[in-house]
Amino acid sequence: MSWFLDDPPDFQEHNAEVAAVWKAYHEGNPYRVPVSIHGSIRNLIQNPALNATGYTFEDFFKDPEAQIQCQLAYQRWYRSNLVCDREMGPPKEGWPLAIDFQNSYDAGWFGCPLHYDGNAVPDTVEILKEDKYRLYQMECPDPLQDGLMGRAMEFLDYMVERCRNLEFEGLPVIPPRALPGEGCDGPLDAAYKLRGAAEVCMDMLDDPGYYHDLMTFITDCLIKRMKAVRQWRWERFPESPDEGKLKQAGYGFADDAVVLISTEQYREFVYPYHRRLVDEFSDGGRTGVHLCGDATRHFKFLRDNLNVYSFDTGFPVDHGWLRHVLGPDVQINGGPSVMLLKDGPVKAIRNEAQRICESGVMEGGKFLMIAANNMAPETPLEHVAALYEATKEFGMYT
Numbered sequence: 001m002s003w004f005l006d007d008p009p010d011f012q013e014h015n016a017e018v019a020a021v022w023k024a025y026h027e028g029n030p031y032r033v034p035v036s037i038h039g040s041i042r043n044l045i046q047n048p049a050l051n052a053t054g055y056t057f058e059d060f061f062k063d064p065e066a067q068i069q070c071q072l073a074y075q076r077w078y079r080s081n082l083v084c085d086r087e088m089g090p091p092k093e094g095w096p097l098a099i100d101f102q103n104s105y106d107a108g109w110f111g112c113p114l115h116y117d118g119n120a121v122p123d124t125v126e127i128l129k130e131d132k133y134r135l136y137q138m139e140c141p142d143p144l145q146d147g148l149m150g151r152a153m154e155f156l157d158y159m160v161e162r163c164r165n166l167e168f169e170g171l172p173v174i175p176p177r178a179l180p181g182e183g184c185d186g187p188l189d190a191a192y193k194l195r196g197a198a199e200v201c202m203d204m205l206d207d208p209g210y211y212h213d214l215m216t217f218i219t220d221c222l223i224k225r226m227k228a229v230r231q232w233r234w235e236r237f238p239e240s241p242d243e244g245k246l247k248q249a250g251y252g253f254a255d256d257a258v259v260l261i262s263t264e265q266y267r268e269f270v271y272p273y274h275r276r277l278v279d280e281f282s283d284g285g286r287t288g289v290h291l292c293g294d295a296t297r298h299f300k301f302l303r304d305n306l307n308v309y310s311f312d313t314g315f316p317v318d319h320g321w322l323r324h325v326l327g328p329d330v331q332i333n334g335g336p337s338v339m340l341l342k343d344g345p346v347k348a349i350r351n352e353a354q355r356i357c358e359s360g361v362m363e364g365g366k367f368l369m370i371a372a373n374n375m376a377p378e379t380p381l382e383h384v385a386a387l388y389e390a391t392k393e394f395g396m397y398t
Contacts, residue, residue, distance in 0.1 A: 005381060034085045043077075098176050
């Protein structure tokens with residue numbers, strides 16, 4: 001199995017095809033199912049065959065230079081080797097950078113310390129697990145200076161200065177134009193990272209007053225930070241097209257932790273806080289949601305109560321049943337499991353792509369084939385090609 005293409009496609013021809021596929025999809029007249037395969041920096045750092053930088057995840061979280069070098073190496077790799085419905089080849093305007101603390105930026109902002117474990121993705125340590133009443137001594141952190149947001153500002157300043165004359169493979173390197181705190185990973189997700197997953201679920205049942213105090217505190221703080229970070233960006237980049245618009249079209253949110261609870265519990269214990277986010281940041285139109293795990297039992301409620309018409313699934317789901325429940329007007333992003341894509345074999349990947357495409361999920365033309373939400377490190381390119389080619393074969397609309 002290989003990590004580099006022996007015979008890469010003609011990038012210009014590939015990009016023209018990709019542009020046509022997405023144009024047809026967005027105009028509501030798709031002729032085949034688009035294939036969108038995304039990974040994260042894990043695919044570089046945790047693959048020894050790709051990671052020539054020598055940096056570890058601890059370096060990546062502590063050193064802005066490590067973030068620069070790893071992001072550039074990763075972009076060069078996937079733009080040259082990962083074939084799906086995404087532009088390939090050198091980026092025309094230059095290589096963009098971002099500040100990336102993976103899924104730790106919420107809890108890290110609230111003050112949870114980071115735990116580094118070899119070259120695994122760093123995670124945070126719960127600060128309310130042993131003493132939950134510490135909550136009542138906490139105040140909202142400074143939106144731009146405290147915890148990981150403070151580190152993000154330091155990384156930003158470094159990257160801006162570093163990129164003044166920095167080029168990579170003959171193209172400029174573009175510093176970040178945003179901070180990670182404009183969005184969030186969800187109030188319940190933050191609650192279990194502060195309190196512990198089992199503990200926060202038990203609080204729902206045994207101490208609902210405390211649970212709602214915790215969720216109210218978290219949601220208040222997240223909204224305050226999200227507004228402050230956007231205001232900071234508008235002041236720093238006054239030409240931003242969304243300047244002054246807190247309520248956005250197509251607002252999307254996430255909260256992977258809802259996979260832990262029933263829909264009845266979701267309605268009582270989480271929906272009010274998601275409702276607050278949508279009321280604050282959506283213009284009233286259709287919204288989208290990103291949910292890892294199999295949280296499909298919540299999808300109809302989310303559609304009917306939060307106007308969610310785009311679902312990003314991060315785990316194998318019953319695609320045909322989901323289309324039947326949600327109807328043809330809802331976008332569903334789904335696909336095979338990340339471990340099937342990683343481990344294969346190729347025949348099984350092709351069979352799964354065919355099964356998904358023929359499940360009924362294509363009805364209405366609003367289906368995207370994805371490899372969950374984050375391609376696993378050390379996924380062979382032959383397996384990616386198998387999913388892409390099979391979807392192009394079995395995902396044609398008549």
